Amino acid sequence: MIRCFRHIDHTSLRFLARMNINRRDLSNFRKEKRRETVVGMCVVCFAVANFVWLIPRFVGRIGSPETYLPLLATSILLIVGLLQSLSAFLKKTNGKQSMTAAPSVKKSWANLMFAMGISFVYCFFLETFGFLALTPVCLVSTWLFFGVRKLKTIVLTTIILVIGIYLLFEFGLRAPLPKWHL
Amino acid sequence: MSSHIAKGFAIAFNFSNLGGVAFGVFLGIVLGAIPGLTGTMAIALLIPLTYYMDPVLSISLLIGCYKGSVYGGSMSAILLNTPGTPEAAATAFDGYPLTLQGKAKKALTTALTASVIGDSFSDLVLFFSAMPIALIALKIGPPEYSMLVLFSLTIVASLAGSSSLLKGMIAAFSGILVSTVGLDPITTSRRFTFGLVDLDRGIKLLPLLIGLLALSEIFLQIEQGFKRERENMGKVPTVEDQGEGLTKRELVTLLPTIFRSASIGTILGAIPGIGSITAAFLGYDQAKRSSKHPEMFGKGSLEGVAAPEAANNAVCGANLIPVVTLGIPGSLSAAVLMGAFMVHGLMPGPMLMQEHPSTLYALFILMLMANAIMYVIARPILKVALHIISIDKAKLFPPILIFCGIGAYGSDLSFFDMKIMFIFALVGYVMKKVDLSPAIFLISFILGPLLENSIRQSLIISGGDFTIFFTRPISLALFLLSLASVVWSLKKRNTTKV
Numbered sequence: 001m002i003r004c005f006r007h008i009d010h011t012s013l014r015f016l017a018r019m020n021i022n023r024r025d026l027s028n029f030r031k032e033k034r035r036e037t038v039v040g041m042c043v044v045c046f047a048v049a050n051f052v053w054l055i056p057r058f059v060g061r062i063g064s065p066e067t068y069l070p071l072l073a074t075s076i077l078l079i080v081g082l083l084q085s086l087s088a089f090l091k092k093t094n095g096k097q098s099m100t101a102a103p104s105v106k107k108s109w110a111n112l113m114f115a116m117g118i119s120f121v122y123c124f125f126l127e128t129f130g131f132l133a134l135t136p137v138c139l140v141s142t143w144l145f146f147g148v149r150k151l152k153t154i155v156l157t158t159i160i161l162v163i164g165i166y167l168l169f170e171f172g173l174r175a176p177l178p179k180w181h182l
Numbered sequence: 183m184s185s186h187i188a189k190g191f192a193i194a195f196n197f198s199n200l201g202g203v204a205f206g207v208f209l210g211i212v213l214g215a216i217p218g219l220t221g222t223m224a225i226a227l228l229i230p231l232t233y234y235m236d237p238v239l240s241i242s243l244l245i246g247c248y249k250g251s252v253y254g255g256s257m258s259a260i261l262l263n264t265p266g267t268p269e270a271a272a273t274a275f276d277g278y279p280l281t282l283q284g285k286a287k288k289a290l291t292t293a294l295t296a297s298v299i300g301d302s303f304s305d306l307v308l309f310f311s312a313m314p315i316a317l318i319a320l321k322i323g324p325p326e327y328s329m330l331v332l333f334s335l336t337i338v339a340s341l342a343g344s345s346s347l348l349k350g351m352i353a354a355f356s357g358i359l360v361s362t363v364g365l366d367p368i369t370t371s372r373r374f375t376f377g378l379v380d381l382d383r384g385i386k387l388l389p390l391l392i393g394l395l396a397l398s399e400i401f402l403q404i405e406q407g408f409k410r411e412r413e414n415m416g417k418v419p420t421v422e423d424q425g426e427g428l429t430k431r432e433l434v435t436l437l438p439t440i441f442r443s444a445s446i447g448t449i450l451g452a453i454p455g456i457g458s459i460t461a462a463f464l465g466y467d468q469a470k471r472s473s474k475h476p477e478m479f480g481k482g483s484l485e486g487v488a489a490p491e492a493a494n495n496a497v498c499g500a501n502l503i504p505v506v507t508l509g510i511p512g513s514l515s516a517a518v519l520m521g522a523f524m525v526h527g528l529m530p531g532p533m534l535m536q537e538h539p540s541t542l543y544a545l546f547i548l549m550l551m552a553n554a555i556m557y558v559i560a561r562p563i564l565k566v567a568l569h570i571i572s573i574d575k576a577k578l579f580p581p582i583l584i585f586c587g588i589g590a591y592g593s594d595l596s597f598f599d600m601k602i603m604f605i606f607a608l609v610g611y612v613m614k615k616v617d618l619s620p621a622i623f624l625i626s627f628i629l630g631p632l633l634e635n636s637i638r639q640s641l642i643i644s645g646g647d648f649t650i651f652f653t654r655p656i657s658l659a660l661f662l663l664s665l666a667s668v669v670w671s672l673k674k675r676n677t678t679k680v
Contacts, residue, residue: 066366073359112405123604142580
């Protein structure tokens with residue numbers, strides 16, 4: 001069975017090689033196809049969840065005036081989601097299409113995760129720790145994590161930014177910033 | 183009309199308003215020049231700061247910032263071959279070769295002059311066309327308005343949908359669905375609030391805007407890593423060897439190109455869904471076709487710099503025509519500016535021209551003033567342009583992350599808004615990763631309530647009869663146009679595939 005699949009895979013690869021499509025292009029194409037299908041399926045699942053649970057439970061009786069627009073949007077999402085996943089699933093390479101090979105960019109996942117984490121902490125814990133305590137911690141840690149090593153610059157910029165934003169909001173805009181609530 | 187214009191002049195010409203515009207233009211040029219920071223992101227971050235200001239001052243500051251950023255994008259396109267904003271991509275074709283020839287200053291001043299003329303041209307069109315269009319728009323009823331909104335949505339989804347019509351539709355109808363969160367406008371029953379009182383007033387525009395446009399974009403940029411743009415480039419000019427600026431003789435020869443591109447930009451800017459990127463490329467293409475020296479394009483032609491710059495800046499004023507007359511944003515920047523109007527209690531649409539004509543004329547005058555101010559203050563900035571565009575993003579992004587949070591909190595002093603902002607930052611990030619357009623999502627989010635209100639009003643008028651949308655001629659025509667735009671978009675995509 002495995003040999004049979006291998007044979008099919010090799011045959012298709014030879015066929016693709018004849019059409020100037022290399023293995024990397026094929027893999028990118030498959031990845032993109034899978035991604036597009038998943039996007040469509042997610043939309044379909046969301047639309048179905050809307051129909052059977054979210055709209056009846058959190059909007060109102062199906063058919064009542066307040067459900068008109070949610071129902072309309074959900075119906076269209078359901079149809080479009082189905083079409084999206086079907087069109088992605090049935091997508092074929094014919095050799096004429098230029099398959100967009102994603103440029104190989106070295107991605108900084110660690111930086112991204114850290115930035116998301118810091119944003120999460122800032123948005124969800126500012127109420128608890130207050131502006132003056134949390135902002136310098138978040139700023140300094142992010143700079144250090146991103147590789148900025150000039151401590152003098154970090155300290156000075158942090159002080160200027162924190163005091164600047166504080167003065168701007170408290171006195172310029174008269175919008176009080178959150179205080180320490182521990 | 184003349185009395186409103188006179189009042190508009192009186193409102194516009196005071197020190198704080200002019201100062202606000204100048205500050206906005208300065209900030210826009212600086213932020214637009216930094217690759218990765220766009221004008222819309224700058225406006226999204228600035229709106230919370232202007233929340234407590236006078237509406238004329240704050241909106242003129244934001245418009246100044248938008249105009250400045252569109253020009254600012256050309257600086258890095260010309261000096262480093264890296265467009266600061268997407269609309270400046272066409273400027274790099276001839277701007278960078280000029281830089282390599284030691285004519286960077288000439289390219290930068292050409293871009294500045296073309297931007298100012300193009301922008302002023304479209305502002306004048308806005309100034310004189312807004313009132314007549316608004317008067318016509320006042321005569322249309324709810325069925326026609328709902329079809330007009332639907333038509334705009336389909337055009338935006340089909341034209342602005344980055345990769346496919348289906349994805350454009352997914353983004354559009356997701357935006358509409360999110361706009362229904364909160365109390366129903368007529369029956370006041372709760373919709374999708376999940377028992378949270380904070381959601382009764384719906385999802386607020388400002389946190390959604392900051393999360394979707396600013397924070398999500400920062401996440402994406404961080405994911406790409408921190409490379410100083412200048413390190414990737416070969417020869418870059420120093421301030422000393424930038425050469426001489428644009429001469430009067432050269433300007434005279436460029437004027438036909440500039441006005442042609444400005445007309446293209448103005449027409450495309452007024453149509454929903456097209457935007458400044460298409461305008462810039464079309465302006466460039468038309469300039470090349472009608473040039474006496476088309477062979478020079480791509481090798482350092484001044485026309486090749488002037489045409490896209492005049493076209494993309496001409497979109498700025500024209501973008502506001504559908505916003506102030508019909509309440510329909512046709513592009514991302516128009517949607518963000520419309521958000522700024524709404525935050526300050528000015529509901530864009532035909533009634534705005536009736537209720538606040540002097541305020542609007544004051545804004546139009548300040549838009550024209552912004553162009554003159556840009557011409558003056560951009561020149562000293564050119565001298566330090568290289569330092570601005572090669573700023574280290576690792577140093578720049580942490581304060582922006584903090585500012586996104588504080589901006590979302592500061593508008594309504596609500597911690598809930600900060601959480602909403604963070605959630606929409608993740609939504610925006612995922613949307614960009616799977617090639618769904620956050621711009622279409624945002625435009626639909628803004629248009630959602632307008633669509634719902636007009637549909638519900640139409641159904642009340644007709645006693646629940648849906649045929650009201652198809653029995654009135656204008657409404658039917660708009661519906662057919664919506665269908666035609668979808669069919670045309672599908673056909674166009676099929677032809678490009680073959």
